[in-house]
Amino acid sequence: MEQKQIDFSKRVFILTAIVVVGLIGLWTVQSINSLMGWFSSHTPREISVFAEGKATIVPDVALIRAGVTTEGKDIEIIVNENNTKMNAIIEMIKSLGVEAKDIQTTNYSLTQRYDYLETGRYFRGYTLNQEIAIKVRDFTKVGDVLEVSVSKGGNLIGSLQFTVDDMDKVKALALEDAITNAKQKAQSIAKASGLKLKKIINIYESGVTPYYGYSMGGGVAMDAKMESGIAVPQIEAGEQEITVSVTLTYRIK
Structure with a gap:
């Protein structure tokens, strides 16, 4: 029990x-x-939207690289000859309306030249290179600058590049367009899904299409005597677009 x-x-x-x-x-x-x-x-409920914006770039500056190369065995002679030619080029460019602040020396180098043979190394002389970068704001003068860079003794013409002086201003316009497009996209999504947008809590710039200007040709060495009668080229700068990408994040309910 x-x-x-x-x-x-x-x-x-x-x-x-x-x-x-x-x-x-x-x-x-x-x-x-x-x-x-x-x-x-x-x-908190959130939604993120991605959009791109564009702005048209109309170049306002042409960049030209020009130079003088002189060879010889006497340093004093080649320095004087090189400087005389370059000074003449700079003065002529200034006479075309290019300001001194828009002309910059980018290279001044003196190097020794040798011949290398089976029997040894033999000194040939010196090479003096002097180059300048020219910023031309009046495109009607671009051809003239190219012409005098050769006719006054220059024997090196670098690339001709078109760009803009104030790239930040162009990027700001593209960014404004991107944000406007993103807002419109968010409103369309909210309307289609029945969501209600509250406020933007984050703006992320995810990328800018690189713009390096665009150029015509590369450096070309030439005989100034042969090219002194060259015709002035007609230069067209054209235009280009820059693209900015953004992501907006909204609070929703």
């Missing part, structure tokens, strides 16, 4: 434990669901 009472007590204890564990499990599930619901209702 006593043994049966003990077995009955164990059964009651086990059933009670099962019920308690079940209740605890049920409470835990409900608590987790409630907690998830709370987080869901209190976590």
Whole structure:
């Protein structure tokens, strides 16, 4: 009789434990669901949109590289000859209306020249290179600058490159266009999905299409005597586009 009472007590204890564990499990599930619901209702909802903007670049500056190369065995002679020619080129360029601040010396180098033969190394003389970068703002003068760079003794004409002086201003216009496009895109998405846009919480500029200007040709060495009668070329700068990409992040409800 006593043994049966003990077995009955164990059964009651086990059933009670099962019920308690079940209740605890049920409470835990409900608590987790409630907690998830709370987080869901209190976590900010966001949407991000990506768009691009463009701005047309109309070059306002032409960059020209010109130079004089002189060779010889007497340093004093080649320095005087080289400087005389370069000074004449610079003065003529200034007479065309190019300001002194737009003419910059970019290279002045004197090097030794040797012939390398089986019997040894033999000194040939010196080479003096002097180069300038010219910024031409009046495109009607570009051809004239190229012509005098040769006719006054220059024998090195570098690339002709078109660019803009204030690139930041152009980028700002493209960025403004990108943001406008992104806002319109966000409004379209919100209208189609039934969402309501609140405020912009982040603006990320994800990329700018590189613009390095564009050039015509590379450096060409020439005989000034042969080329002194060259015709002045007609120069067309054209235009180009720059692209900026942005991502806008909105709070929504």
